[in-house]
Amino acid sequence: MRCGVDIGGTNTMIGLVDPNGKVIDYDCLKTGKYELAFDLVVTIAYSILRMAKVNQTKIESIGIGCPNINPETGIVERAANLKFKGPVSLLTEFRRYFPETPLFFENDARAAAWGEAVYGSAKGLKDFIVVTLGTGLGCGIMADGKLMSGSRGMAGELGHVICFPEGRECGCGRQGCLEQYVAANGIYRTYTELCQQLKQVPKAGDYRSLSILAKAGDSIAIDTYQRTGKILGTALANMACCYDPSHIFIFGGVAQAGEVLMEPTRQAFEKNLLFCYKNHIKLELSGLMATSKNAGILGAAALANMQ
Amino acid sequence: MRCGVDIGGTNTMIGLVDPNGKVIDYDCLKTGKYELAFDLVVTIAYSILRMAKVNQTKIESIGIGCPNINPETGIVERAANLKFKGPVSLLTEFRRYFPETPLFFENDARAAAWGEAVYGSAKGLKDFIVVTLGTGLGCGIMADGKLMSGSRGMAGELGHVICFPEGRECGCGRQGCLEQYVAANGIYRTYTELCQQLKQVPKAGDYRSLSILAKAGDSIAIDTYQRTGKILGTALANMACCYDPSHIFIFGGVAQAGEVLMEPTRQAFEKNLLFCYKNHIKLELSGLMATSKNAGILGAAALANMQ
Numbered sequence: 081m082r083c084g085v086d087i088g089g090t091n092t093m094i095g096l097v098d099p100n101g102k103v104i105d106y107d108c109l110k111t112g113k114y115e116l117a118f119d120l121v122v123t124i125a126y127s128i129l130r131m132a133k134v135n136q137t138k139i140e141s142i143g144i145g146c147p148n149i150n151p152e153t154g155i156v157e158r159a160a161n162l163k164f165k166g167p168v169s170l171l172t173e174f175r176r177y178f179p180e181t182p183l184f185f186e187n188d189a190r191a192a193a194w195g196e197a198v199y200g201s202a203k204g205l206k207d208f209i210v211v212t213l214g215t216g217l218g219c220g221i222m223a224d225g226k227l228m229s230g231s232r233g234m235a236g237e238l239g240h241v242i243c244f245p246e247g248r249e250c251g252c253g254r255q256g257c258l259e260q261y262v263a264a265n266g267i268y269r270t271y272t273e274l275c276q277q278l279k280q281v282p283k284a285g286d287y288r289s290l291s292i293l294a295k296a297g298d299s300i301a302i303d304t305y306q307r308t309g310k311i312l313g314t315a316l317a318n319m320a321c322c323y324d325p326s327h328i329f330i331f332g333g334v335a336q337a338g339e340v341l342m343e344p345t346r347q348a349f350e351k352n353l354l355f356c357y358k359n360h361i362k363l364e365l366s367g368l369m370a371t372s373k374n375a376g377i378l379g380a381a382a383l384a385n386m387q
Numbered sequence: 388m389r390c391g392v393d394i395g396g397t398n399t400m401i402g403l404v405d406p407n408g409k410v411i412d413y414d415c416l417k418t419g420k421y422e423l424a425f426d427l428v429v430t431i432a433y434s435i436l437r438m439a440k441v442n443q444t445k446i447e448s449i450g451i452g453c454p455n456i457n458p459e460t461g462i463v464e465r466a467a468n469l470k471f472k473g474p475v476s477l478l479t480e481f482r483r484y485f486p487e488t489p490l491f492f493e494n495d496a497r498a499a500a501w502g503e504a505v506y507g508s509a510k511g512l513k514d515f516i517v518v519t520l521g522t523g524l525g526c527g528i529m530a531d532g533k534l535m536s537g538s539r540g541m542a543g544e545l546g547h548v549i550c551f552p553e554g555r556e557c558g559c560g561r562q563g564c565l566e567q568y569v570a571a572n573g574i575y576r577t578y579t580e581l582c583q584q585l586k587q588v589p590k591a592g593d594y595r596s597l598s599i600l601a602k603a604g605d606s607i608a609i610d611t612y613q614r615t616g617k618i619l620g621t622a623l624a625n626m627a628c629c630y631d632p633s634h635i636f637i638f639g640g641v642a643q644a645g646e647v648l649m650e651p652t653r654q655a656f657e658k659n660l661l662f663c664y665k666n667h668i669k670l671e672l673s674g675l676m677a678t679s680k681n682a683g684i685l686g687a688a689a690l691a692n693m694q
Contacts, residue, residue, distance in 0.1 A: 207538035228530055230631020231514035237628040240661045252661055321544040322629045324537020354547045354559055
């Protein structure tokens with residue numbers, strides 16, 4: 081059976097995927113607990129070996145999605161949301177435990193696009209974007225049926241498009257990057273700023289409880305998503321000019337907020353779309369979202385299709 | 388011999404290109420004089436037939452670069468900078484005069500990227516961008532050796548990326564589009580606004596004389612290019628995140644201003660570039676610029692290589 085490993089800024093998800101794209105077993109680790117890649121990988125490896133044993137299956141391939149990884153060398157470097165800043169070779173680390181299993185590495189956000197194509201709503205589509213909103217913002221760009229790489233595998237770093245030149249400071253050392261407004265931490269910051277302006281004590285203590293508050297109808301939480309959606313929708317309208325996709329899929333932990341985020345995003349998107357794209361681009365939630373936590377696992381497992 | 392036709396917002400250039408990429412004869416028409424595509428094409432056709440006769444050569448192929456054209460159907464629609472708003476089929480118009488000659492159509496800015504690859508500085512490069520700055524701003528995106536199309540041939544409409552949400556009105560009906568600041572009319576507008584602020588009578592009556600003034604050292608003209616370069620360089624740094632190119636080439640009438648534009652553009656570009664792209668992307672003038680007026684002709688003629 082295939083194995084998918086999704087190393088994210090907050091959680092690392094590990095799962096077994098059957099040939100029908102069903103996650104039959106999975107584990108979840110807190111990525112932030114591991115200061116060294118060595119420690120994270122040994123824990124992942126034990127998890128995979130345990131699952132293989134329990135489910136009485138052989139591991140055919142392991143796909144690993146990870147921020148800032150070079151797909152060809154398996155080396156991670158300067159990932160803003162990981163504790164190990166690298167450079168560190170995940171290929172070497174995984175090879176210790178899996179000397180002969182085919183290994184596939186890809187930027188986590190790009191793996192999500194592959195997952196959408198193989199297991200999700202993008203089957204048969206040739207030009208689409210998957211925007212992953214989690215701790216950060218990442219993108220996978222499918223162009224004419226191929227995952228766009230650019231000259232050094234760094235195409236689609238849209239979390240770091242500068243939207244507000246004098247805006248919020250970003251972990252990348254610059255100001256006003258998109259992900260500082262529309263990824264989890266950015267949204268939560270918008271919320272606390274709003275509470276401060278309104279002289280209210282924040283009811284939500286973190287991003288997760290904020291999304292629950294918004295769904296429950298809390299007005300400041302809803303206002304937060306309205307503001308977020310306006311920025312996100314405008315940015316997506318600009319992305320339309322860049323890539324002319326037929327579909328844009330929103331994916332990741334933040335997207336689980338659902339319509340409270342999607343409705344204002346869609347409004348701003350349609351409002352700011354250049355005339356020639358109007359009514360031609362579908363903006364929707366990822367088809368993998370129904371499987372919630374397991375979606376990243378599917379993206380990683382789908383990497384075996386890349387060959 | 389190949390023929391290249393570059394239909395721009397201001398000028399239409401028609402030329403014969405020899406196998407070494409040399410323009411051996413050319414004509415220039417004022418595009419704005421022609422209200423109908425029919426009238427423009429008949430004039431172009433006579434020009435081509437005249438050149439073929441005078442130079443005693445056969446026309447092997449005609450490549451036509453034109454704003455907002457569908458490369459497959461040859462239909463032009465809603466081109467903001469052309470008088471004929473269409474839809475009008477240039478294929479039908481050209482076929483009247485050239486029933487058997489192979490005809491190639493492409494968006495003028497995308498043709499420029501092809502010209503750079505075939506006749507310019509991008510020979511052998513697989514991931515690069517050509518930004519054409521003229522009456523408007525257009526882009527050709529070469530990704531993994533293929534001209535990026537998107538789902539409907541509209542990828543790379545970067546002139547209409549919104550940079551200033553409450554900014555200048557654009558012909559597209561929205562506000563703050565990049566081309567309103569860094570294409571010819573936008574730059575001239577920045578100049579007149581600056582003159583007004585400083586209570587000075589503008590010395591330059593149009594964009595062309597503005598670039599001459601700047602080269603001659605006029606301080607308001609130079610300041611205009613400094614402001615333009617800052618906006619352009621920041622936008623190009625964002626494009627780097629989108630496509631991860633190895634090179635960005637600046638092309639078109641506005642680029643003929645040379646270093647007075649390029650120097651502040653390069654500064655803002657390097658300053659705003661995400662760390663992982665720093666020192667990896669070359670920003671330079673198009674290699675076709677040496678041929679000045681004929682560069683668009685070369686791009687159009689190069690379209691015959693697309694097959």
